[in-house]
Amino acid sequence: MAIELGSNRYGKAETRVVRVVRDSERHEIVDLNVSVALAGDLDDTHLTGANDKVLPTDTQKNTVFAFARDGIESAEEFGARLGEHFTGSQESIDRATVTLQEYTWTRHGDHTFSRGDGGEHKQATVVYENGRPDVTVGLRDLLVLNSTDSEFTGYIVDEYTTLAPATDRILATAVTADWHFSETDVDWNKAYTAARTALIEAFRDTYSLSLQQTLYAMGAKVIEVLPQVDRVTLTLPNKHHFLVDLEPFELDNPGLVFFAADRPYGLIEGTVERR
Numbered sequence: 596m597a598i599e600l601g602s603n604r605y606g607k608a609e610t611r612v613v614r615v616v617r618d619s620e621r622h623e624i625v626d627l628n629v630s631v632a633l634a635g636d637l638d639d640t641h642l643t644g645a646n647d648k649v650l651p652t653d654t655q656k657n658t659v660f661a662f663a664r665d666g667i668e669s670a671e672e673f674g675a676r677l678g679e680h681f682t683g684s685q686e687s688i689d690r691a692t693v694t695l696q697e698y699t700w701t702r703h704g705d706h707t708f709s710r711g712d713g714g715e716h717k718q719a720t721v722v723y724e725n726g727r728p729d730v731t732v733g734l735r736d737l738l739v740l741n742s743t744d745s746e747f748t749g750y751i752v753d754e755y756t757t758l759a760p761a762t763d764r765i766l767a768t769a770v771t772a773d774w775h776f777s778e779t780d781v782d783w784n785k786a787y788t789a790a791r792t793a794l795i796e797a798f799r800d801t802y803s804l805s806l807q808q809t810l811y812a813m814g815a816k817v818i819e820v821l822p823q824v825d826r827v828t829l830t831l832p833n834k835h836h837f838l839v840d841l842e843p844f845e846l847d848n849p850g851l852v853f854f855a856a857d858r859p860y861g862l863i864e865g866t867v868e869r870r
């Protein structure tokens with residue numbers, strides 16, 4: 596039988612590392628979930644079981660903690676440093692993909708913080724190969740809602756269409772966005788704040804004729820404000836809010852009471868690119 600090994604990678608997923616900065620009474624915390632995936636000359640471990648080219652995932656996890664001791668300037672910088680280390684120190688490793696989810700804690704004092712579980716977070720992905728990092732940064736689960744300035748009309752009507760045109764609806768979504776950097780000479784923390792602000796401001800300032808149109812406006816604004824970004828990929832679930840029919844109760848409903856539906860939902864996806 597003709598069978599061969601296809602693409603493969605391996606690594607330690609989801610190392611949870613919290614770094615405290617305690618240079619003064621006012622502490623800072625960086626809270627990361629770091630996943631490492633290594634690829635390279637790794638056929639033997641799959642085909643013969645020889646592990647001489649395998650850096651254990653346990654070692655990868657230890658490296659994450661050891662590198663955190665030096666400080667974490669940003670998720671992007673930390674990912675690049677780890678990627679450079681794994682590819683630079685091991686002959687068998689050509690490519691390291693480091694994915695870092697970063698959770699934000701709200702300050703309540705010099706050393707007191709709170710964080711809601713789950714919810715919005717940053718995600719940076721650093722692919723280190725050929726001696727340089729390729730960096731994509733994004734966010735997950737940024738919930739935004741406009742209570743007006745959204746329409747959806749003029750669509751195809753066929754024999755299965757029941758949707759009524761909406762000239763004033765709620766537009767809500769949970770933003771997944773990833774923006775790719777064409778260079779790495781970047782102030783990462785500043786760039787993240789600028790991109791997040793751009794997404795929210797474009798959502799706010801676009802009078803929406805569709806979520807597709809809003810998606811384009813959001814991606815375009817990130818490209819406008821960050822000269823080092825060459826493409827933005829967005830995934831926007833349309834979190835439908837249906838106007839409730841209150842007529843059975845002899846009540847009108849001029850855009851006041853909505854049913855926030857859970858599923859199914861429209862899913863609008865697209866990439867906006869710098870030409």
Ligand SMILES: O=c1[nH]c(=O)c2[nH]c(=O)[nH]c2[nH]1
Nearest residue numbers: 747758804805806807833861
């Ligand atoms: O913004 C929207 N885009 C669609 O493609 C669509 N389809 C739908 O039923 N509602 C909406 N809303």
